[in-house]
Amino acid sequence: MFEADVQDVAQLVATGSIPSSAEIDALLATAHERYAATTDGRVADYIPVLGAADPSKFGMSLVTADGRTHSLGDSAHTFSIQSISKAFVYALVCDALGHEVVHDRVGVNNTGLPFNSVVALELNGGSPLNPMVNAGAIATTALVHADPTLRWEAIHAGLSAFAGRELQLDEEVFASEMLTNHRNRAIAHLLTSYTRLDPEPLGVVETYTKQCSLSVTAADLAVMGATLADGGVNPVTGQRVVSEQAARDTLAVLASCGMYERSGEWLFEIGLPAKSGVSGGILAVAPGKGALAVFSPPLDEAGNSVRGQRVCAYLSRALALNLFASAPRVKEQSSLVAPGSHRKEL
Structure with a gap:
């Protein structure tokens, strides 16, 4: 999945340097050209409306922590946010209830199993292992508010604030998902049986399905991710x-x-740090620097966009974004930010 030829981009951005807007635009163009012809993967068809997605759609957007936006391809094409919404609802709940309360209800360990697994929940005594799989996400959504109307209003307003504009509910996607979300309903009932879900379970599933049905673009997702990168402040x-x-x-x-x-x-x-959605979105965040969002519907077996993964691999190396990469730096070049500041500009 992660192609070996991305190693040749390691020197495109000099070690320790801050890439210019022109360099970023050129790298986005190169990434788009490299992977536009990729035909691997298949669109998600277990949700009928998603099965009708155009597999040729391919857009990307990068937003820096200081609000600069770079977009290419189908970056303005709308699609449903799906599981990427989990990240932002989790952030809203952590902000409202605090670190310990949320951690007590929803864990942080990977299941190693598919995102809609019921087995992972049973093996852990009914406790969701993390908020990025469906069981944990449903439990997280339930923490927003006990009243279903207020719960939806808070989520809608919160995700819109992350995007910097009012997001719209895709009614067609919502209706299609409500007809096919039997497993999520089962997960909600199972959570309730373990006393891990306080509100009425089917009402929570409805809200969760709505949050996944919000329409976004790659440009929206990049702004949302850049908000996390900038310590919770929308840079736009x-x-x-x-x-x-x-x-x-x-x-x-x-x-x-x-x-x-x-x-x-x-x-x-x-x-x-990154999150994917079965409609074809991938969002990758470079803390203190910015965020990259890619939209391309064909997915691998795990539900992650094939083109999206390859673009992120390419640009992570080209822009030296990998959190674990280090190299000797010239002292004058290494002082990217003032003492005490968390921001490093792309």
Whole structure:
């Protein structure tokens, strides 16, 4: 999945340098050209409306922590956010309830199993292992509010604040998913049987399905990710959406669990917190620097966009974003930020 030829981009951005806007645009163009012809993967068809997606759609957007936006291809094409919503609802809940309360209800360890697994829940005594699989995400959504109307309003407003604009519910996607979400209903009932879900379970599933049915673009996702990268402040609007602690907690969970059972391989090869969705979106976040979002519907067996993974691998190396990569730096070049600041500009 992560092609060996990406190693040749390691020197495109000089070690220790800050890439210019022109360099970023050129690298995005190169990545798009490299992977536009990729035909691997297949669109998600277990949700009928997603099965009709155009597999040729391919867009990307990168937003820096200081609000600069770079987009290419079908970056303005709308699609449902799906599981990428889990990250932002988790951030909102962490911000509202605090680190310990949320951690007590929803764990942070990878299941090593598919995202919609019921087995993982049973093996752990009914406790969700992390908020990026469906069981943990449903439990997280339930923590927003006991009243279903207020719960949805809070989630809708919160995710819109992350994007910097009011996101719209895709009614067609929502209706299609409500007809096919039998496993999620079963998960909610199982959580209730273990007293891990307080509100009425089917009402929580409905809200969860709505949050997954919000329409976004790759450009929206990049802004949302850059908000996490900038410690909870939307770099485009300047609005604080969540606390620095909530942003940190979310990025930590994304690093370990965001790419489902491929999370370990992703972190090993690409080294960035990330989240995928079965509509074809991938969001990768470079803390303090910015975020990259890619949209391409064909998925691998784990439910991750094939083109999206390859683009992220390429740009992580080209832009020196891998959190675990280090190299000797010239002292004058290494001082990218003022003392005490968390921001490093792309």
